[in-house]
Amino acid sequence: MRSGTVYTETVIYSAPEAFVNEAPYQTAIVTLDGGGRVTGRIEGNRAKIDDRVVEVEERGGVPFFKKA
Amino acid sequence: MRPVAVIGAGKTPFGAFPDRDLRSLAVEAGDKALRNANAAPAQIQSFYLGNFSGPAFVGQNHLAPYVSTALGIAGVPSTRVEAACASSGSAFYHAWAEVASGINDVVMVVGVEKMTSQTTARVSEILAEAGDCSGEMKAGNTFASLFAMIARRHMHDFGTKKEHLAAVAVKNHANGALNPEAHLRKVITLEQAMAGKPVADPLNIYDCSLISDGGAAVILAPLERAREFTNKPVMVLGIAQASDFVALDQKEDITTFPAVRRAGDKAYSSAGVTANDIQFAELHDCFTIAEIIASEDLGFVKRGQGGPYAFEGCTRRDGARPVNPSGGLKSKGHPVGATGVAQICELVTQIRGEAGERQLARHSLGLAENLGGSGATCVVSILGAA
Numbered sequence: 001m002r003s004g005t006v007y008t009e010t011v012i013y014s015a016p017e018a019f020v021n022e023a024p025y026q027t028a029i030v031t032l033d034g035g036g037r038v039t040g041r042i043e044g045n046r047a048k049i050d051d052r053v054v055e056v057e058e059r060g061g062v063p064f065f066k067k068a
Numbered sequence: 069m070r071p072v073a074v075i076g077a078g079k080t081p082f083g084a085f086p087d088r089d090l091r092s093l094a095v096e097a098g099d100k101a102l103r104n105a106n107a108a109p110a111q112i113q114s115f116y117l118g119n120f121s122g123p124a125f126v127g128q129n130h131l132a133p134y135v136s137t138a139l140g141i142a143g144v145p146s147t148r149v150e151a152a153c154a155s156s157g158s159a160f161y162h163a164w165a166e167v168a169s170g171i172n173d174v175v176m177v178v179g180v181e182k183m184t185s186q187t188t189a190r191v192s193e194i195l196a197e198a199g200d201c202s203g204e205m206k207a208g209n210t211f212a213s214l215f216a217m218i219a220r221r222h223m224h225d226f227g228t229k230k231e232h233l234a235a236v237a238v239k240n241h242a243n244g245a246l247n248p249e250a251h252l253r254k255v256i257t258l259e260q261a262m263a264g265k266p267v268a269d270p271l272n273i274y275d276c277s278l279i280s281d282g283g284a285a286v287i288l289a290p291l292e293r294a295r296e297f298t299n300k301p302v303m304v305l306g307i308a309q310a311s312d313f314v315a316l317d318q319k320e321d322i323t324t325f326p327a328v329r330r331a332g333d334k335a336y337s338s339a340g341v342t343a344n345d346i347q348f349a350e351l352h353d354c355f356t357i358a359e360i361i362a363s364e365d366l367g368f369v370k371r372g373q374g375g376p377y378a379f380e381g382c383t384r385r386d387g388a389r390p391v392n393p394s395g396g397l398k399s400k401g402h403p404v405g406a407t408g409v410a411q412i413c414e415l416v417t418q419i420r421g422e423a424g425e426r427q428l429a430r431h432s433l434g435l436a437e438n439l440g441g442s443g444a445t446c447v448v449s450i451l452g453a454a
């Protein structure tokens with residue numbers, strides 16, 4: 001699985017209709033170790049900018065990360 | 069290119085109007101602009117409509133002739149422009165190009181959006197279609213969360229503080245309280261602005277613009293013909309549109325908007341002015357951080373210093389260069405497709421000295437910056453007294 005560093009992040013409280021039942025949840029842009037950036041979700045403990053994260057799974061085309 | 073002037077402007081109040089439909093808002097704005105320009109519908113040679121998502125918000129498409137015919141404008145080219153929240157700024161740009169190049173003389177631009185018949189969650193979903201729906205939006209992002217991530221990075225890189233963001237909201241609410249056509253005329257304190265209900269950390273409800281209904285319209289003509297219509301023409305001194313990636317994660321640095329810098333540089337250069345000459349501005353404060361970054365990208369203040377610049381009062385109506393004397397998207401309201409032309413209406417009103425209680429002391433040269441999405445489209449217009 002991919003790993004990288006958090007470039008930026010937020011916790012969403014006011015979600016779009018399809019995600020209302022999941023709020024609050026954390027999204028982030030992650031700079032991948034292999035190069036490039038990807039937008040995904042952070043599960044578990046909140047990650048901050050510059051934290052290391054690893055991908056735990058992909059759901060519906062969305063990468064889910066957790067703090068390394 | 070020949071010089072172009074705004075010969076008439078008009079808008080509806082912005083707000084939540086359950087009894088009004090999209091077309092009636094667009095027609096009210098258009099009628100007001102026609103009266104303001106002393107023009108008849110038969111004199112309009114081309115019509116542009118800026119609208120983001122009539123199909124999703126109200127279930128109506130083919131909107132340009134749907135509106136123009138209701139205004140009594142028959143037979144002429146009638147074109148809808150969609151560029152997210154910069155839809156009517158872009159429509160204004162294309163209308164200007166048509167007049168400047170000599171294709172037509174008298175061209176009307178209307179911007180309109182009817183948003184409040186949908187729930188907030190559904191509005192968020194419709195607006196999210198202006199992002200990259202194959203990537204960032206699939207993860208559950210909203211425009212508020214994209215701008216929250218921009219704010220978070222700006223705070224990390226430059227030490228921007230939550231208080232700086234809140235100062236923008238306080239200032240724009242104070243300005244909007246003086247605007248009889250603003251959606252939310254409510255003065256707020258810094259403490260209130262800091263303690264709003266969280267939307268997407270670090271942004272709370274006071275950092276976010278409003279969901280509004282409204283329409284705005286202007287009419288353009290070559291300067292040489294402007295005085296056939298009005299004794300108060302306002303010159304379009306410089307205008308430019310620029311673009312960038314739709315997805316935030318494709319940008320090298322999300323704390324600056326290259327499209328704003330490009331459009332700004334080009335507009336300054338064609339107007340023959342610099343940032344220092346601009347006396348007041350309407351900047352696209354869809355979120356408080358967006359106004360801060362726009363003030364940097366347009367050269368009002370050095371990179372990274374937009375937060376303190378706002379916090380110290382430089383952008384207040386009594387400051388060195390007032391920003392958003394209308395109240396901005398935050399207080400005046402943000403019917404997204406109407407916003408770009410509404411900014412032009414505010415410049416025209418201020419430059420003509422017709423802004424009443426909110427009239428600025430220095431008002432002969434103004435700039436409007438209309439942003440689409442998280443920076444994929446930007447239109448910068450510089451207007452001045454003719």
